[in-house]
Each structure stands twice: as C-alpha cells, then as structure tokens.
Amino acid sequence: xxxxxxxxxxxxxxxxxxxxxxxxxxxxxxxxxxxxxxxxxxxxxxxxxxxxxxxxxxxxxxxxxxxxxxxxxxxxxxxxxxxxxxxxxxxxxxxxxxxxxxxxxxxxxxxxxxxxxxxxxxxxxxxxxxxxxxxxxxxxxxxxxxxxxxxxxxxxxxxxxxxxxxxxxxxxxxxxxxxxxxxxxxxxxxxxxxxxxxxxxxxxxxxxxxxxxxxxxxxxxxxxxxxxxxxxxxxxxxxxxxxxxxxxxxxxxxxxxxxxxxxxxxxxxxxxxxxxxxxxxxxxxxxxxxxxxxxxxxxxxxxxxxxxxxxxxxxxxxxxxxxxxxxxxxxx
Amino acid sequence: xxxxxxxxxxxxxxxxxxxxxxxxxxxxxxxxxxxxxxxxxxxxxxxxxxxxxxxxxxxxxxxxxxxxxxxxxxxxxxxxxxxxxxxxxxxxxxxxxxxxxxxxxxxxxxxxxxxxxxxxxxxxxxxxxxxxxxxxxxxxxxxxxxxxxxxxxxxxxxxxxxxxxxxxxxxxxxxxxxxxxxxxxxxxxxxxxxxxxxxxxxxxxxxxxxxxxxxxxxxxxxxxxxxxxxxxxxxxxxxxxxxxxxxxxxxxxxxxxxxxxxxxxxxxxxxxxxxx
Numbered sequence: 233x234x235x236x237x238x239x240x241x242x243x244x245x246x247x248x249x250x251x252x253x254x255x256x257x258x259x260x261x262x263x264x265x266x267x268x269x270x271x272x273x274x275x276x277x278x279x280x281x282x283x284x285x286x287x288x289x290x291x292x293x294x295x296x297x298x299x300x301x302x303x304x305x306x307x308x309x310x311x312x313x314x315x316x317x318x319x320x321x322x323x324x325x326x327x328x329x330x331x332x333x334x335x336x337x338x339x340x341x342x343x344x345x346x347x348x349x350x351x352x353x354x355x356x357x358x359x360x361x362x363x364x365x366x367x368x369x370x371x372x373x374x375x376x377x378x379x380x381x382x383x384x385x386x387x388x389x390x391x392x393x394x395x396x397x398x399x400x401x402x403x404x405x406x407x408x409x410x411x412x413x414x415x416x417x418x419x420x421x422x423x424x425x426x427x428x429x430x431x432x433x434x435x436x437x438x439x440x441x442x443x444x445x446x447x448x449x450x451x452x453x454x455x456x457x458x459x460x461x462x463x464x465x466x467x468x469x470x471x472x473x474x475x476x477x478x479x480x481x482x483x484x485x486x487x488x489x490x491x492x493x494x495x496x497x498x499x500x501x502x503x504x505x506x507x508x509x510x511x512x513x514x515x516x517x518x519x520x521x522x523x524x525x526x527x528x529x530x531x532x533x534x535x536x537x538x539x540x541x542x543x544x545x546x547x548x549x550x551x552x553x554x555x556x557x558x559x560x561x562x563x564x
Numbered sequence: 565x566x567x568x569x570x571x572x573x574x575x576x577x578x579x580x581x582x583x584x585x586x587x588x589x590x591x592x593x594x595x596x597x598x599x600x601x602x603x604x605x606x607x608x609x610x611x612x613x614x615x616x617x618x619x620x621x622x623x624x625x626x627x628x629x630x631x632x633x634x635x636x637x638x639x640x641x642x643x644x645x646x647x648x649x650x651x652x653x654x655x656x657x658x659x660x661x662x663x664x665x666x667x668x669x670x671x672x673x674x675x676x677x678x679x680x681x682x683x684x685x686x687x688x689x690x691x692x693x694x695x696x697x698x699x700x701x702x703x704x705x706x707x708x709x710x711x712x713x714x715x716x717x718x719x720x721x722x723x724x725x726x727x728x729x730x731x732x733x734x735x736x737x738x739x740x741x742x743x744x745x746x747x748x749x750x751x752x753x754x755x756x757x758x759x760x761x762x763x764x765x766x767x768x769x770x771x772x773x774x775x776x777x778x779x780x781x782x783x784x785x786x787x788x789x790x791x792x793x794x795x796x797x798x799x800x801x802x803x804x805x806x807x808x809x810x811x812x813x814x815x816x817x818x819x820x821x822x823x824x825x826x827x828x829x830x831x832x833x834x835x836x837x838x839x840x
Contacts, residue, residue: 282740284736303739304736304740305739305740305741305742305743309740310740311736311737313733313736313737314733315731317731317733317734317736317737318734318737319734319737319738319751319756320734321755321756321758330738330741330743330751331740331741331742334741334742334743334744334747335742378737378741382741382742
C-alpha cells in the first residue's frame, strides 16, 4: 500500500508562504514526479510528506491514516537524498542494514535482506567498503538499497541524480524505472529536469511558486498543457510562443507551437531568416527570426542543409497550435 | 596555487619558527634544568646554565615530603571528570544549537563565550562561600563541577563548530531510517564528530589539569590536585627553587606526555573547519 493524500497542505517559513495550499492525490504504486523550476517548493513538498518539515496547516494522509503529525520514521516511507546522505563511518553493509537495526530486526533477517538488496542493485562485491571508496553511482545505489530494505509503502527521491554525470544519470534513470516496475511501490520523485520527469513518470505534478500548475501523464502535459507555464516548462527545446497579430488570427492572446511541429518548406505562412543552427546528428535545431521580429526554434531532421542567413518559410502542423487566453490559460 | 618559497626565505622562516619555539619552551627547559641543580646553584648569579652540580636529590625529597600519588590522582579525577561531565552536557547542547537553531542561538553562543572574558576573581567570594555552605569545599565533586562550568562554554563552542560541519541531510536520513534522537546522536552524530569530540576532550583535560586559580582556592588537602602540590612548595620556609622546579616538573610531566602524543589530534581539532 502506498496511497498518499494531501489536503490543503500549507507551509510557510515566517511570513513567506512557500506552499500556499496544495491538494494532491497519489495512488498506490504510481510513479509521481514533482517538477518545477528552482525554488518552486517541490523539495519542500516532498519533505512535508516525509515528515522532515512540519506542515503549517492541512493534512497528509498515508494509506488512509492521518500522518500529518507523525515523525518521519513512523510514516513507513523511505527517502533517497540528493547528496546520498550515507553514513561515512559505516560499511555499505551497515549503511543498508541501519534502518533494520533501528527497527530492532534480528541479525539473521537483517543479513538476508541486505544480501537481497545488494543483489538487486549489483552491490554484493562492495558490501564491506566504506561510502568514501565508492563512485557516485555506486553511492546512489547504496542509498537506494538503504531505502528498499525497509520495504516502505512509498519511496521519496529528492533530486537523486543531480550529482551524477550525464551518462551515469541516464543509466540510473533506467535503473530506478526498472526498480519501480519490479517493486510496484509508490515512488515520488523530485527533479527540476523535465526530461527525467517525462521519461520516468506515470504522473507529473508541475509546480510553480508553491502551486500545482497541472497534474497529468507526461503525454497529457505535452499535448494538452493547461497554461503557458506548463507549455513552456514541458518539452525540450521549449515551446515557441507568439502573441500579437499572429495569435489574434487564431482567436487567442498567445499561441504556442512546439519546435518539432514546425515544418520547413515553401509556401508556409511564416517567413524568416535562419540564425543559429545546432547540429545534434539526429536533429538540427534552428533559430529563425521571423519577419515580424519574433525568434522561433525549429526542430528539423539531422541532415537539413540550412545555414546562417538563409531565408525559410515555416508552417505549423495542422492541429498542433496551442491557444492561450490573456490570463495564460489554455483555450478550448 | 601554492606559492613557491625560495630556499633562503624558507631557511629564514624556519629559523624564526625555531627562535619563537625556543622562547616559548625556554621557561619549561629552565625549570627542568633547575630541578636537577642544588639549591645553591639554582639561585647562583650569574645563572648557571650547564656548569651546575647535577643531582636528582630534589625529586627524591619532593617525593618523600609529599604525597605525590594522591595529588596526581586528584588531578586525574578532576580533569577527566570535569571533561566527561562537560561533554555529557555539551553534546546535546551543541547538537540543538547546530541542527535546530533558534532565533537567538548565535546570541546565546556569544553570551556563553563572553562569560569566559569575566575575571574569575569577580565570582571568587560568592563561589567560595557557596562551596563552604553546601559542603563542596575541598571535595573532588566540587572541583569537577566548578571546572566543568568554567570550561563548558569552550566545550560547547568547539563541538558546535564540529557539528556544523556535519551535513544535516545525514541526520535527516537517520531520522527517516527510524533512529530516535538518542540513536541519532549515538550511532550517527558522535562517530562522525569523533575526531572533534576527541580533540575537545584532550584540550579540556589539559585546561582542567593546568587550572590553578580555582583548584588552589577551593581546596585545602583532601581534593587538592597537582597545581596545589606545586603551590605547597612555595612554603612559609621561603622559596626553594630547585625543589619547586622538581615539583613543577613532576606536575606537568603527565600532561606534557599526553599533549606530545596527541598533538596531531589537537592541532587538527583546533584548525577544524578552517580548511576543507
């Protein structure tokens, strides 16, 4: 079990309302990602769920029981920290066994569980090493091992891959996703990296200034952003946003078109000049300055032969224009 | 980038360092030399540096005339006792100041430290009277309490500095792992801060061992430590420099040995946090 229900959860530090009031439901077994820019309150929200911060008001229910005032250890949750937070004076074996020791589990059962977790995470040959003798990826695995031995009702991950290099990050991302598929335990994962959010989540919660901007599956957020903030945050490169006369033509205050939904070819409605081109091999990103003065990004195929200063005409794909009202909300 | 020092500059710096070290060490050296002289050569003018009649008689006489083992034992009990009691109070205090600071934590720390700037003589009479009234005068317990209170601000300050270096996330991880506050301090904080705790302990043992003002004032015979033992040799009969030096050497020798063997730990402790 690992159903978590937040009702009007508020957190303020002094006079500053970091989270003005959030309602959120996380189902058992879901992989939920909290994503948002720095300072949006996603880590604070995770820490409120963990019990590491006290809520100012509102309730947090775990598996139907009010856990708002429970200490962290009594909530049945396990957390993996950005800095790994391993105990440097203990071996990997003792690190992983620590929560079991605290729970007063017999030594034989502790050993069996540690062995099992080490096998799942490929840590068997490192069990007698200290954290200082491990690489970043191995340390993160130990932190995950320490979390899984407790068999918690939910895992909380606070930007766990931020300290790893790009290649390792991709590998660990897949490992965590596979772990979720095999354990089928609720996971709440905090990141500022929307690629991590898109690739790992069953459900993404986009946060901004302590408020939930949108909750939905990765593709829902990509295809149907409810407002300009989500439209700009989800997708890489960012959605192109145009306003003024061009938006008015579509009956909106602002329109958005994703770079991959702009076709290059003769006869397109938007004319412009190619500026910067970035060749990634599989794709080419072109910055095009439209004649109206706005700069848009176009995602073209890898071998497109356009250069700085070339004239192009662009056409947004049919049905791929997102329309937003003056208040930034999506129009039906 | 490291600055390369020229050999000449390095030589001069080393020479200056040796010069300063010698000046600091000279009184101790002179005391040890004097302890092996006869009383006559100890007060000879001009001072005899090496041409004295060497003798170990002073040590024999000091040993015979006084109960050195009792003074020594009192010093051990008082310095170790006050340090351990201080640590037992300071570890939780420093923990709360480092990890759950309040609005006034910094002010509280400054105030605690400022009490060290108060001249001890200002509280001499009240403390003397209090000790006499409640029966703590000339007791080891009394001195343990007095010295613990004198050094508590320093112990808390030092531990606070060490604890601040420990990432809060590790303690939060322990809390998530089900550690109670007690387990968090015993299994996580203390082992991680052990080098700092050890150097705080050593420094405070040394401070308590060397403390003379309170130990001489608040004791007569029963609880008197080695500082009182030295003072007892500047007796009414007059000053006998050779014997006084022998007594002083016997009093400082144990702590000198402790300091010598733990100097690496002490230096590390005192410069902790200064460089990463």
